[in-house]
Amino acid sequence: MKSVILAGGSGSRLWPLSRDMYPKQLLAIDEDNSLLQQTFSRLNNFSAASDIVTITNVKHYSDIKLQLNKLSKENVVIAEPLGKNTAPAIACTLEYFRRNSNEDDIVLIVPSDHLINDVDGFNKTVKTAEILAQKGYIVTFGIKPVYPETGYGYIKTSNALETGYEVERFVEKPDFETATRYLSEGNYYWNGGIFMGKISVFLEEFGKYAPDIYKNLDQLDFSQSTKIQYGVYEQMPSISVDYAIMEKSDKIALVELQSDWNDLGSWQSLYNVKQKDVCGNVITGKVVTENVKNSFIYSQKELVAVADLEDVVIVETEDAIMACKMDKTQDVKKLYEKLKTQQSDTTKLHKTVFRPWGYYTCMNSGEGYLTKTICVLPKQKLSIQSHNHRSEHWVVLEGKALVVKDDEKFYLNAGDSIDIPIKAKHSLQNPYDEELKIIEVQKGDYISEDDIIRYEDCYGRV
Amino acid sequence: MKSVILAGGSGSRLWPLSRDMYPKQLLAIDEDNSLLQQTFSRLNNFSAASDIVTITNVKHYSDIKLQLNKLSKENVVIAEPLGKNTAPAIACTLEYFRRNSNEDDIVLIVPSDHLINDVDGFNKTVKTAEILAQKGYIVTFGIKPVYPETGYGYIKTSNALETGYEVERFVEKPDFETATRYLSEGNYYWNGGIFMGKISVFLEEFGKYAPDIYKNLDQLDFSQSTKIQYGVYEQMPSISVDYAIMEKSDKIALVELQSDWNDLGSWQSLYNVKQKDVCGNVITGKVVTENVKNSFIYSQKELVAVADLEDVVIVETEDAIMACKMDKTQDVKKLYEKLKTQQSDTTKLHKTVFRPWGYYTCMNSGEGYLTKTICVLPKQKLSIQSHNHRSEHWVVLEGKALVVKDDEKFYLNAGDSIDIPIKAKHSLQNPYDEELKIIEVQKGDYISEDDIIRYEDCYGRV
Numbered sequence: 001m002k003s004v005i006l007a008g009g010s011g012s013r014l015w016p017l018s019r020d021m022y023p024k025q026l027l028a029i030d031e032d033n034s035l036l037q038q039t040f041s042r043l044n045n046f047s048a049a050s051d052i053v054t055i056t057n058v059k060h061y062s063d064i065k066l067q068l069n070k071l072s073k074e075n076v077v078i079a080e081p082l083g084k085n086t087a088p089a090i091a092c093t094l095e096y097f098r099r100n101s102n103e104d105d106i107v108l109i110v111p112s113d114h115l116i117n118d119v120d121g122f123n124k125t126v127k128t129a130e131i132l133a134q135k136g137y138i139v140t141f142g143i144k145p146v147y148p149e150t151g152y153g154y155i156k157t158s159n160a161l162e163t164g165y166e167v168e169r170f171v172e173k174p175d176f177e178t179a180t181r182y183l184s185e186g187n188y189y190w191n192g193g194i195f196m197g198k199i200s201v202f203l204e205e206f207g208k209y210a211p212d213i214y215k216n217l218d219q220l221d222f223s224q225s226t227k228i229q230y231g232v233y234e235q236m237p238s239i240s241v242d243y244a245i246m247e248k249s250d251k252i253a254l255v256e257l258q259s260d261w262n263d264l265g266s267w268q269s270l271y272n273v274k275q276k277d278v279c280g281n282v283i284t285g286k287v288v289t290e291n292v293k294n295s296f297i298y299s300q301k302e303l304v305a306v307a308d309l310e311d312v313v314i315v316e317t318e319d320a321i322m323a324c325k326m327d328k329t330q331d332v333k334k335l336y337e338k339l340k341t342q343q344s345d346t347t348k349l350h351k352t353v354f355r356p357w358g359y360y361t362c363m364n365s366g367e368g369y370l371t372k373t374i375c376v377l378p379k380q381k382l383s384i385q386s387h388n389h390r391s392e393h394w395v396v397l398e399g400k401a402l403v404v405k406d407d408e409k410f411y412l413n414a415g416d417s418i419d420i421p422i423k424a425k426h427s428l429q430n431p432y433d434e435e436l437k438i439i440e441v442q443k444g445d446y447i448s449e450d451d452i453i454r455y456e457d458c459y460g461r462v
Numbered sequence: 463m464k465s466v467i468l469a470g471g472s473g474s475r476l477w478p479l480s481r482d483m484y485p486k487q488l489l490a491i492d493e494d495n496s497l498l499q500q501t502f503s504r505l506n507n508f509s510a511a512s513d514i515v516t517i518t519n520v521k522h523y524s525d526i527k528l529q530l531n532k533l534s535k536e537n538v539v540i541a542e543p544l545g546k547n548t549a550p551a552i553a554c555t556l557e558y559f560r561r562n563s564n565e566d567d568i569v570l571i572v573p574s575d576h577l578i579n580d581v582d583g584f585n586k587t588v589k590t591a592e593i594l595a596q597k598g599y600i601v602t603f604g605i606k607p608v609y610p611e612t613g614y615g616y617i618k619t620s621n622a623l624e625t626g627y628e629v630e631r632f633v634e635k636p637d638f639e640t641a642t643r644y645l646s647e648g649n650y651y652w653n654g655g656i657f658m659g660k661i662s663v664f665l666e667e668f669g670k671y672a673p674d675i676y677k678n679l680d681q682l683d684f685s686q687s688t689k690i691q692y693g694v695y696e697q698m699p700s701i702s703v704d705y706a707i708m709e710k711s712d713k714i715a716l717v718e719l720q721s722d723w724n725d726l727g728s729w730q731s732l733y734n735v736k737q738k739d740v741c742g743n744v745i746t747g748k749v750v751t752e753n754v755k756n757s758f759i760y761s762q763k764e765l766v767a768v769a770d771l772e773d774v775v776i777v778e779t780e781d782a783i784m785a786c787k788m789d790k791t792q793d794v795k796k797l798y799e800k801l802k803t804q805q806s807d808t809t810k811l812h813k814t815v816f817r818p819w820g821y822y823t824c825m826n827s828g829e830g831y832l833t834k835t836i837c838v839l840p841k842q843k844l845s846i847q848s849h850n851h852r853s854e855h856w857v858v859l860e861g862k863a864l865v866v867k868d869d870e871k872f873y874l875n876a877g878d879s880i881d882i883p884i885k886a887k888h889s890l891q892n893p894y895d896e897e898l899k900i901i902e903v904q905k906g907d908y909i910s911e912d913d914i915i916r917y918e919d920c921y922g923r924v
Binding site: 016288290291299302303304305306307308309312314316318319320321322323324325328331332334335338339342344346363364366367368369371373391393395397398414415417419437439441443 | 478750752753761764765766767768769770771774776778780781782783784785786787790793794796797800801804806808825826828829830831833835853855857859860876877879881899901903905
């Protein structure tokens with residue numbers, strides 16, 4: 001079986017933990033593995049790593065690649081040059097599969113950022129869906145509603161099929177009253193955005209119902225790279241697969257998802273899946289409380305002290321603190337949008353940025369300078385690079401460094417320092433078994449991440 | 463007139479803005495001047511600077527001195543070697559005045575950390591109190607209660623005097639019912655801890671009612687320094703002036719304070735004196751809100767984003783975030799006590815520490831190193847010093863530095879760096895007109911503020 005992971009999500013819902021440049025699917029919610037990695041592993045039970053295609057915006061390409069490479073180097077990541085909703089993304093991955101496998105192969109399409117703990121139940125559902133997919137259906141995985149949620153779309157089923165139901169129609173997010181009725185009627189399911197079908201069947205429906213997308217597919221060129229050409233993608237309409245295909249096709253079936261499911265679409269839904277203490281609190285990190293109940297207090301770095309509050313979410317990150325009422329966590333999106341209009345960096349980036357070789361944290365900045373703490377993981381190295389507008393000064397805090405500067409090598413221990421003049425070709429390397437930590441002081445008339453010329457890079461970034 | 467400022471307060475009530483090492487009186491609540499500085503200026507209207515004696519714990523001596531020196535170099539600060547409540551502190555300042563002035567001089571004793579905006583009203587009250595003090599009364603400044611506060615002591619008045627009342631008795635913090643009765647009876651006042659009387663009268667009452675304190679006074683030696691000798695102070699009982707004198711003396715009168723008054727004893731009382739926006743919020747710093755009402759949101763450094771909360775206080779500082787219900791802000795003390803038992807640094811120090819020459823902020827620390835950002839104000843310099851256990855490495859970020867290292871001078875510009883080896887005699891100086899900012903990397907087997915040998919210091923700290 002082939003699999004597609006849709007990894008286009010934005011960072012607004014779980015802000016400030018998620019950011020535009022580090023959305024929800026990249027976060028490790030409970031365990032060491034991110035939601036993306038958990039999704040990949042789940043699919044890897046029935047698809048070979050090379051048969052799992054992840055599609056994402058080009059701005060997340062590196063981080064996605066970095067995470068998936070830890071699981072298997074065989075993964076395929078297709079990069080969208082701009083955001084175009086799910087229909088074009090799915091169509092392009094189907095086109096990729098059409099060229100690289102059998103048209104009658106079955107493909108399973110899943111979001112990258114949903115939480116599913118019961119893997120057996122999920123696998124069971126995949127088996128039942130496969131039976132219908134083999135018969136030519138496009139099968140959606142419906143989630144049995146447990147309360148009248150107004151934030152999801154619903155799917156109304158009709159006649160029973162061998163292992164599922166025919167779908168009568170897709171319905172938009174209902175109001176509370178309507179959602180309550182759906183719940184009581186029993187034949188409505190939440191639309192979790194999981195689909196399965198033959199490549200040929202999917203593409204046929206695209207041809208029929210979304211010709212504006214379909215007609216551009218043969219212009220795609222994956223021969224050199226898995227990055228979709230801007231000129232091709234730009235011509236496709238921005239539309240969801242539900243609108244484009246699912247609501248129109250008469251080949252849709254539904255199987256009931258046999259596992260737990262949570263879209264982690266808000267801080268409240270994240271709270272819901274976590275283990276609570278006796279006061280009903282979920283506490284993470286350096287936190288002290290006094291008479292706090294049914295709350296989610298998350299500290300990433302600094303101490304958070306809370307007294308006499310109930311039903312609140314408080315999240316501390318290095319550069320932003322968010323506090324809101326538990327049952328209004330959808331308003332986090334409003335805060336995010338406000339900040340975005342203020343061009344606040346806190347919607348875009350974390351203070352700590354991950355790279356293939358480790359990570360860095362910006363410390364101070366001012367007129368003509370910027371300081372960072374840089375951590376280089378064991379056996380990793382930064383590219384050989386130079387800067388046209390800034391000099392750098394490095395001081396080793398922990399571990400040992402090998403510094404290459406204009407073809408000379410320097411071996412630095414903790415406490416040692418070195419100057420990298422403007423335009424010098426240099427590389428910071430850690431060939432040792434311990435982490436290397438340094439302070440970097442950048443100095444110049446123009447200080448920006450884009451002032452970098454890469455000559456050689458073991459992560460393919462030249 | 464002589465004046466005494468009692469500046470012994472701890473940092474628990476307005477934590478995390480106040481700290482053990484930086485209590486409320488040192489904070490600038492609204493304006494550029496701290497509560498201590500405001501208090502000093504208020505007294506300076508009728509006492510010469512050299513007639514205003516501030517008494518504080520020795521651990522706050524430097525910060526107090528630093529702040530008062532900005533107003534007048536003539537100020538006198540007496541340092542207590544340990545905390546002993548108000549009675550011993552007042553007795554020692556009275557003894558200081560007895561030796562340095564006329565016994566019949568009048569002295570006004572005030573706390574250092576109360577907010578009074580109406581200086582004219584305060585001055586008027588001082589004048590009316592003076593009339594009674596001249597007649598041999600110890601005059602307390604009573605605050606007319608405006609609601610049944612249970613957190614203050616009350617003073618019950620009886621017969622009217624020329625400009626005030628006789629005092630029938632001092633009463634302890636009442637319960638709510640009792641406080642309500644006091645309020646309706648009309649002859650009860652809040653005890654604000656402001657007193658006036660002749661030096662001789664005060665000391666007479668100490669002799670009569672607090673002989674354990676009084677008998678030690680003649681052992682005090684102010685000839686070399688204004689730091690009280692440990693051996694003398696240690697023998698005095700720890701007791702408030704209310705218990706020791708006021709509740710027992712029959713010479714107590716009361717005048718009604720003619721000005722506004724707020725003891726800023728909690729975040730709520732601070733909120734109460736601040737200007738609100740249309741939603742009833744007090745917002746300070748980088749804050750964004752969505753549907754927030756009647757709340758106090760304070761950001762010192764990082765962004766604070768709040769949605770759908772009412773009646774809350776949220777305070778962000780560099781190393782601690784505090785959130786609590788507005789009408790329960792006295793529970794901040796409970797958080798503070800919990801943290802103290804956990805030996806959390808956040809109760810003691812701020813991440814940014816002020817020094818006579820400027821300030822520093824600790825950035826990272828780890829096994830064998832510590833990094834700081836140091837700011838040296840124009841025309842200031844650090845002492846000539848050396849360290850036995852650590853080397854230092856300095857990188858100039860902003861401004862220019864003069865570095866003295868083993869009697870050699872180095873002139874550093876932004877971007878320049880220098881190594882200070884273990885045991886080297888060195889000094890960081892800023893003889894220029896702009897602020898100097900550097901990064902310091904300390905490296906060694908023992909890194910602590912006490913590894914310092916000072917050879918020469920323009921602030922008298924050798």
